[in-house]
Amino acid sequence: MEKRVAFITLGCKLNFAESSELARKLQDIGYEQVGASCDAEVYVVNTCTVTEHSDKKCRNIIRRIHKLHPDAKIIVTGCYAQLKPGEIMDIEGVTAVLGAQYKGDVAAIVSGDTEAGIYNCDSKSVTALFPAYSSGERTRSFLKVQDGCDYRCSYCTIPEARGRSRNFSIESLVAQAEEIASKGIKEIVLTGVNTGDFGRTTGEKFLDLLKALNEVDGIERYRISSIEPNLLSEEIVDWIASGTKFLPHFHIPLQAGSDKTLKRMHRRYTTAMFKEKIEYIRSRMGEFVFFGIDVIVGFPGETDEDFLDTYHFLEEINPAFIHIFPYSRRAGTEAAAMPDQVQESVKTARVEALEELCDKLHSSFCEKNKGRKEKVLFESTVKGGKISGYTGNYIRVEIPCDKKLIGGIVEVII
Secondary structure, three states, rough: OEEEEEEEEEOHHHHHHHHHHHHHHHHHHOOOOOOOOOOOOEEEEEOOOOOOOHHHHHHHHHHHHHHOOOOOOEEEEEEHHHOOOHHHHHOOOOEEEOHHHHHHHHHHHHHHHOOOOOEEOOOOHOOOOOOOOOOOOEEHHHHEEEOOOOOOOOOOOOOOOOHHOOOOOHHHHHHHHHHHOOOOOOEEEEEOOOOOOOOOOOOOHHHHHHHHHOOOOOEEEEEEOOOOOOOHHHHHHHHHOOOOEEEEEEEEEEEOOOOOHHHHHOOOOOHHHHHHOOOOHHHHHHOEEEEEEOOOOHHHHHHHHHHHHHHHHHHHOOEEEEEEOOOOOOOOHHHOOOOOOOOOHHHHHHHHHHHHHHHHHHHHHHHHHHHOEEEEEEEEEEEOOEEEEEEEOOOOOEEEEEHHHHHOOEEEOO
């Protein structure tokens, strides 16, 4: 009888890709993956630490697992495990804590080849590159192309949690894409900590990676999960617009629409540069490009006027969606020591204002697309007698269930 392992994955799509890879490694040594609510001999918690709420959620999950399954092994990895391994190891029931350098050693801990305990090192010593792609869906896979970050934004702990920017070779990533294609998956989303910074390790160019992946047979669509605006070059945009498998869908972090705030954040662009980037993409790819924009509200020193600058800037650039995050004070960052910390009630009000704006912008984008022909990749999930999927420009479409369409790309009128 196979032993069972359950994964609880928090945070970004990169974590989900890495959990899938770890699950495949455990499958190789005789472990069947089961759902997080099932009984299992091993529970792997892949953590996030982007906010204090993320840390608290991780701790609560670990305690709940131990209460329900006191005899199970609990292995904790991910960004929180890198930053605060001792804090996690002190939680009753934890078997091992694996930092960024040791994430790939989960199988060795589970099999007993490596002793339980804390495995960690300083972020400056993290050199390991753990290849990963997500599986389990018939339609889409997240492929990790890069890890770590050399940027030092004043609010962010991720460089400490993930280490320096480093990447896989184009050759190895093409091989992984071919493996994904062999499973019948049609779409790949490229993911990383700072995806567009690809090339630090190998000296290769991000655009050359895109061109090589574009030639992989069986993969019909690609998306870039998130890319810094200063790394999304006109050369990349021009190539995508020339007629490739890469879709008109861009997830670009803005963080603030106030130049004063961007400077305090140590971001590498101004609002004028950001606006020019959006306008250039639209000039090359048309008005139906989907832009998802990340914004942080309540950064230290953000006044009502600064917030209004962000609000009006978002109205001006007119994205299809806004990912909104209230600023979270993270120990050890420059921003944590800044004066003029913003009250939580003010952050909440600003989040609500941007959520209303996001609803308007997204509704307007969908309305503008009505009547257009678009190709949809229908997913395997069936809910309420319907299946759903996404257009190339990331509009969710539902139709009455027809299982023959699942995993296929179908032209529809929105």
